[in-house]
Amino acid sequence: MRNQLEFEVFGSYALFSDPVTKIGGEKFSYQVPTYQSIKGIVESIYWKPSLLWYIDEVRIMNPIQTESKGVRPIDYTKGGNTLAYYTYLRNPRYQVRCHFEFNPHRKDLIYDHNEHKHHNIAKRALQAGGRRDIFLGSRECQGYVEPCVFGEGKGFYDEVPEVDFGLMVHGISYPDETGKKERETRLWRAKMQYGVIRFIRPEECTLVRKTGEGFMKSFDSTNMESVDVLYEEWFPRGGGSE
Amino acid sequence: MSWLATLNQTYENHAHVIGQFEKKANDREYALIPVSHTTQSAHIEVILDGQGNFITAKVIDKSEASTIIPCTEASASRTSAPVPHPLFDKLIYVAGDYTRYCGEGKGTPHADYMEQLLSWCESPAAHPKVKSVYTYLSKGTLMADLIREKVLWVDEQEKLIEKWTPTLEEKYGERPEIFKVIASDQSAAFVRFAVQIPGEAESRLWRDPSVQQSFVQFYDRLLSERDLCYVTGEHLPYADKHASRIRNSADKSKLISANDTSGFTFRGRFRNSRDAVSISYEVSQKAHNALKWLIDRQGFIVDGKVFLVWGPDRLEVPDPFGDTFSLYQDEEEASGDLAHKEYANQIRRAIGGYRFDGDYKAKVIIMVLDAATPGRMSIVYYRDLNKELFLDRLQQWHETCLWLHRYRKDGENRTISFLGAPSSRDIAFAAYGPRASDKIVKVLIERMLPSIIDGAKIPLDIVRSAVNRASNPVGMEEWEWEKTLSITCALVNKTYEKEGFTVGLDTANKDRSYLFGRMLAIADVLERRALGRDEKRATNAIRYMNAFAQRPGRTWTIIQSNLQPYQARMGTDAGYYNRLLDEVGSQLKAEHFTDRPLSGLYLLGFYSQRHELYKSKKEKDSEAEQINENYEMGEDVQ
Numbered sequence: 001m002r003n004q005l006e007f008e009v010f011g012s013y014a015l016f017s018d019p020v021t022k023i024g025g026e027k028f029s030y031q032v033p034t035y036q037s038i039k040g041i042v043e044s045i046y047w048k049p050s051l052l053w054y055i056d057e058v059r060i061m062n063p064i065q066t067e068s069k070g071v072r073p074i075d076y077t078k079g080g081n082t083l084a085y086y087t088y089l090r091n092p093r094y095q096v097r098c099h100f101e102f103n104p105h106r107k108d109l110i111y112d113h114n115e116h117k118h119h120n121i122a123k124r125a126l127q128a129g130g131r132r133d134i135f136l137g138s139r140e141c142q143g144y145v146e147p148c149v150f151g152e153g154k155g156f157y158d159e160v161p162e163v164d165f166g167l168m169v170h171g172i173s174y175p176d177e178t179g180k181k182e183r184e185t186r187l188w189r190a191k192m193q194y195g196v197i198r199f200i201r202p203e204e205c206t207l208v209r210k211t212g213e214g215f216m217k218s219f220d221s222t223n224m225e226s227v228d229v230l231y232e233e234w235f236p237r238g239g240g241s242e
Numbered sequence: 243m244s245w246l247a248t249l250n251q252t253y254e255n256h257a258h259v260i261g262q263f264e265k266k267a268n269d270r271e272y273a274l275i276p277v278s279h280t281t282q283s284a285h286i287e288v289i290l291d292g293q294g295n296f297i298t299a300k301v302i303d304k305s306e307a308s309t310i311i312p313c314t315e316a317s318a319s320r321t322s323a324p325v326p327h328p329l330f331d332k333l334i335y336v337a338g339d340y341t342r343y344c345g346e347g348k349g350t351p352h353a354d355y356m357e358q359l360l361s362w363c364e365s366p367a368a369h370p371k372v373k374s375v376y377t378y379l380s381k382g383t384l385m386a387d388l389i390r391e392k393v394l395w396v397d398e399q400e401k402l403i404e405k406w407t408p409t410l411e412e413k414y415g416e417r418p419e420i421f422k423v424i425a426s427d428q429s430a431a432f433v434r435f436a437v438q439i440p441g442e443a444e445s446r447l448w449r450d451p452s453v454q455q456s457f458v459q460f461y462d463r464l465l466s467e468r469d470l471c472y473v474t475g476e477h478l479p480y481a482d483k484h485a486s487r488i489r490n491s492a493d494k495s496k497l498i499s500a501n502d503t504s505g506f507t508f509r510g511r512f513r514n515s516r517d518a519v520s521i522s523y524e525v526s527q528k529a530h531n532a533l534k535w536l537i538d539r540q541g542f543i544v545d546g547k548v549f550l551v552w553g554p555d556r557l558e559v560p561d562p563f564g565d566t567f568s569l570y571q572d573e574e575e576a577s578g579d580l581a582h583k584e585y586a587n588q589i590r591r592a593i594g595g596y597r598f599d600g601d602y603k604a605k606v607i608i609m610v611l612d613a614a615t616p617g618r619m620s621i622v623y624y625r626d627l628n629k630e631l632f633l634d635r636l637q638q639w640h641e642t643c644l645w646l647h648r649y650r651k652d653g654e655n656r657t658i659s660f661l662g663a664p665s666s667r668d669i670a671f672a673a674y675g676p677r678a679s680d681k682i683v684k685v686l687i688e689r690m691l692p693s694i695i696d697g698a699k700i701p702l703d704i705v706r707s708a709v710n711r712a713s714n715p716v717g718m719e720e721w722e723w724e725k726t727l728s729i730t731c732a733l734v735n736k737t738y739e740k741e742g743f744t745v746g747l748d749t750a751n752k753d754r755s756y757l758f759g760r761m762l763a764i765a766d767v768l769e770r771r772a773l774g775r776d777e778k779r780a781t782n783a784i785r786y787m788n789a790f791a792q793r794p795g796r797t798w799t800i801i802q803s804n805l806q807p808y809q810a811r812m813g814t815d816a817g818y819y820n821r822l823l824d825e826v827g828s829q830l831k832a833e834h835f836t837d838r839p840l841s842g843l844y845l846l847g848f849y850s851q852r853h854e855l856y857k858s859k860k861e862k863d864s865e866a867e868q869i870n871e872n873y874e875m876g877e878d879v880q
Binding site (some may be wrong): 019021022023024025026028030031065066070075076077078082083084085086087089164165166167168169172183185189207209211212 | 612
């Protein structure tokens with residue numbers, strides 16, 4: 001696929017909080033990552049407001065295991081801390097296939113639409129382990145990314161025809177992705193077939209709720225540097241070394 | 243599927259048992275309760291006729307007190323503020339003449355109650371029996387009727403008696419029933435109604451499915467706010483509050499609650515909890531009722547931690563925390579001491595009893611709940627496993643973490659020996675001693691789960707701790723040490739799973755620890771024989787066991803020199819043991835005869851050698867025959 005990135009992401013723990021338990025403070029992880037959490041990981045590797053990442057599929061490599069930990073979250077009213085159990089996924093490892101498209105709601109950033117350069121920067125960023133910290137669902141779950149060939153290697157669920165995870169959060173739509181002035185939460189029915197979850201695109205989700213308001217931050221050439229300018233700055237005579 | 247969806251599905255799958263009471267081993271009743279209902283202990287039963295006239299009333303015995311009552315979202319989670327239940331409730335709500343006998347209370351509980359009941363009776367979902375309750379209660383004579391029937395008791399000032407005192411006892415005789423069933427004073431009594439109509443079998447309103455249905459329909463109309471349900475994906479009436487009292491009737495902790503004001507659990511991204519997640523009333527009710535029912539039915543609780551295993555389609559699944567012997571409970575020919583091969587067959591049969599044709603897609607759910615603080619409960623472990631896989635793994639566990647145990651007793655209190663895996667709870671006691679606190683036990687039980695259902699290695703600290711305790715026989719009573727020893731052997735056996743140790747003695751094994759263990763057993767048996775039956779004191783081998791495990795080379799010389807008088811006493815009878823000692827000792831290489839501490843394997847050598855020496859001649863002969871037969875049939879011998 002055009003502008004595609006394939007990588008493996010792993011860590012010791014992951015916590016893709018299920019909103020049902022999150023609101024009470026006793027966080028319990030979903031069994032598999034949400035679309036939004038993977039999108040966050042990809043955006044940590046490389047992102048610019050002019051592009052949107054789309055997650056195509058995720059391959060679950062290791063068995064889904066949970067482990068609970070006693071934690072001491074801060075009590076913001078009384079001070080000090082309270083007690084809770086967080087239940088994490090243990091030893092997660094996923095292969096991800098994703099691609100980027102230019103943000104159609106960012107007409108103001110058309111000057112930055114140099115597909116080939118963005119793609120190459122993204123690949124180099126992945127090679128370096130991402131531009132920002134990678135984390136699996138929650139900030140305390142540090143993760144690592146590595147380029148890989150999607151589908152290579154043996155996964156734990158390769159032989160399992162289907163696992164149904166039921167209704168899950170797909171992600172949150174922000175104003176700059178939809179062009180609307182509101183924030184929406186999307187739900188979908190997640191299914192794993194032979195270890196692979198094929199995500200539907202955000203606009204294909206039929207179960208959508210309005211869950212807040214927001215606005216689109218404006219970008220233009222005064223507060224964002226285009227790739228071409230950056231390239232010129234780094235390689236004044238058109239590169240040559242590449 | 244998510245845990246909520248699975249619980250919801252379990253409820254749907256067992257809709258045919260809703261409202262049916264079953265009895266637990268301790269005689270307590272439990273049931274799968276309908277939506278918009280909860281259970282409560284009632285104290286007084288009032289019997290009316292179809293026209294709303296009082297017939298009689300009685301005090302309910304404690305064993306029958308459990309009552310399914312209709313409730314609203316607000317009444318189910320009421321605290322100090324008065325919120326009436328729709329039909330059955332305390333005197334303060336249902337009795338119109340309450341203030342005459344008890345004085346004024348907060349708010350207008352009776353008026354609120356009557357208003358709510360009236361709206362039910364006027365709705366299209368109304369039920370004739372509920373109407374007669376309304377007719378009766380609008381007369382406002384309940385307390386007077388109960389006092390006349392000698393259910394409630396008043397003093398000279400026409401006030402309810404708070405406490406039954408010895409002076410009252412002199413005056414009226416024996417303590418009335420009501421004071422036996424209620425902990426606080428009479429005014430807190432909970433009332434339920436029965437309406438007798440000629441020709442109708444079920445007069446008890448709390449057991450009448452048509453009354454339950456009537457309320458569900460009535461309440462359904464009241465819930466108007468719809469939202470997208472995060473479990474079903476449909477637009478359904480939205481649940482504002484979720485159930486508490488999940489583990490027991492006094493438990494206030496909830497699985498689902500919103501805590502943004504102090505915990506800041508969703509601030510910034512969402513304005514309120516409903517933006518963050520919305521769950522339909524029906525799903526919340528069904529899932530929580532199913533969970534409570536399952537916990538009552540087949541869960542077990544250690545220090546507040548709930549361990550629950552069930553199948554959403556067929557509830558019954560073998561208990562992964564139990565020992566092998568408990569698997570056989572239903573089997574007729576549950577004999578203990580078996581040859582390895584027969585044992586494997588027996589396990590297969592016992593577990594096979596849970597396999598059914600055509601349900602290869604069935605699932606088993608393992609759920610562990612615990613609360614870190616009193617208000618909130620947390621899911622600390624959740625596994626959704628294919629049932630076949632679960633049974634295979636369980637079978638593997640019983641076939642690999644096995645040893646010969648003698649600590650179980652049968653129905654007639656006789657000690658029986660059984661081959662198999664120990665229960666998680668017994669492992670905890672073997673590793674941490676019999677006085678291990680429930681806090682430690684509950685953590686261990688949870689930590690054993692991956693070993694049992696994923697085939698993972700048993701955590702090393704558990705094995706090490708058990709080996710240390712089993713190496714110290716002087717520290718405990720004999721039965722306790724024997725129990726610890728056989729459980730530790732099972733754990734060690736599982737740890738060295740690949741090497742395939744069995745209870746039967748492996749004379750070909752040249753492992754240093756194993757051989758040292760065998761020598762210790764020979765010394766123990768030799769001395770025990772020499773001491774005779776009447777002498778109960780511990781042998782030198784047992785006394786030095788701990789030191790032996792730490793410094794085998796040096797300690798062995800001590801044991802051996804202490805053994806000499808007994809060898810002398812036994813004379814030629816000791817010949818067999820001496821030869822055996824020489825034989826085992828000669829297999830130890832010179833460089834192995836050092837003070838390097840022994841591994842857990844020495845316990846296996848010790849146990850197997852001792853078992854071998856204590857076997858009667860008859861047993862050995864029959865075993866030899868068995869082996870010969872197997873050879874002839876061309877099967878391999880284990």
